[in-house]
Amino acid sequence: MRVLVGGGTGFVGRALTQLLRSRGHEVTHVSRQGGKDRISWEELSYSGLPLCDAVVNLAGENVLNPFRRWGDAFCREVISSRVETTKTLAKAIADAEQPPRAWVLVTGVGYYRPSLTAEYTEDSPGGDFDFFSRLVSSWEAAALIPGSPARGVVVRSGVVLGRGGGAISQMLWPFRLGLGGPLGSGLQPFPWIHIRDLAGIVCHALESECLQGILNGVSPSSPATSNGTFAQELAAALGRPALLPVPAWAVQAVFGAERAIMLLEGQRVVPKHTLESGYHFIFPDLSGALRDIVA
Template identity: 65%
Template structure:
């Protein structure tokens, strides 16, 4: 299949492109910079959607960039970087004379309200209680296209990039993988015995192996029966932040009991943005499993063992 990927040069996009190419699909990226196998966003706006079978959007500003002060201007940048690219692709699909078979975006589990007790599946309500949940609601609304000629899939997962200045921080969850994402910044402090939970550590911490996130996206584009919302988390991702820290410490043979105080997180990121690190949700991939997707790394221990090998 011919797959067009918006914002596909990052950690998740690279893994997805490698998997798609390995399965015989042709990948074209939409990027700010021109190059082989790419088109630019300006070219997309000017010339319309190239002929393709599937469109996927992964573009968006890094919310947890500690070098950016959390103010109105940056909030607008976070919002516009997601909505504008999504709207551009959705409009291009709508105007295409040969629309693609499927249109897939990756949003966030921040859609669901943080809770220490509630469990959320794909049918659970959310999206109306803070900046980040409203962001996901607007994001998914921007992706909607009229008609039924193109299947529409939303994968709610974790997309925030890791923050190298404060190791081990990673939004409401983590994508595990070698050579990128959060784990590359977690390893040094944990190997030094300085790892531990964020804040209280009681918040739920959804996770997924990068191979499975790429696998879910590939499954969604290859299987015509898949549509609607899928939770892009592991089946055993009902883990607290403290349990995740302990599992990573155990995998490295190091203690993991030094907490990162919530006051430090709030001082660096601001009180509103710190919510992404200090609160979490218990998210389960009920519909993802029902579509027939088989996880390569359903358990945390095996996932950590693979990326640390």
């Protein structure tokens, strides 16, 4: 299978590329600049979709970049990096003489409203209550191609955990020094997934000829995981205590009140359709996932 991956040079993209190539698939990336096994977004806009069997979009500016101030300019960049790249790929698919068989978009569980009690499956409503939910709605709407023969799959990802990147890369040093702890109350749900499982779900979506629609990209044990539980498990995996909670005001001071919601609130998300589709998780439990990452 020939797979075109938008934004495939980042953390998730590297894992997906490695998995796809290990399974005998050819991978071409769409990035800011062209090169070996890649084309630029500008080239894609002008020349159209190269011949391929499937397209995946992983592109998106890191929302939780602590070095970027949360303001109108950064918000526009966050939106554009997701919605506009998705529109570009969708248009290229729609205009292609030989369209691909599959079109997969990775978005986020921010689509669902944060709650300490509610559980969400892929059939649950959401998408219109704050900046991030509306972002996911616009993002997924941009992927729709009426009348296209390409199977459409959307994977709503939780917090991605893995070596060498993702959320955990910024947490390891404080926890290794014994300075880690829960954020805010620590009671908020923590929807998570191991990087190998997120890549695995995308690969599963590409290779399953009848699969389409929404898949929740979270671990099966994710609904039972709180931020406090995560902090305790990470500290245990490192052989350190987790005694120093980070107050909500400190999180808001670093990230801004609107963006801090992503860390101080959370959703209990169930991968119902993902499991029903036949995907078998490599890391269903948090302790095993963390042992693999910090080993």
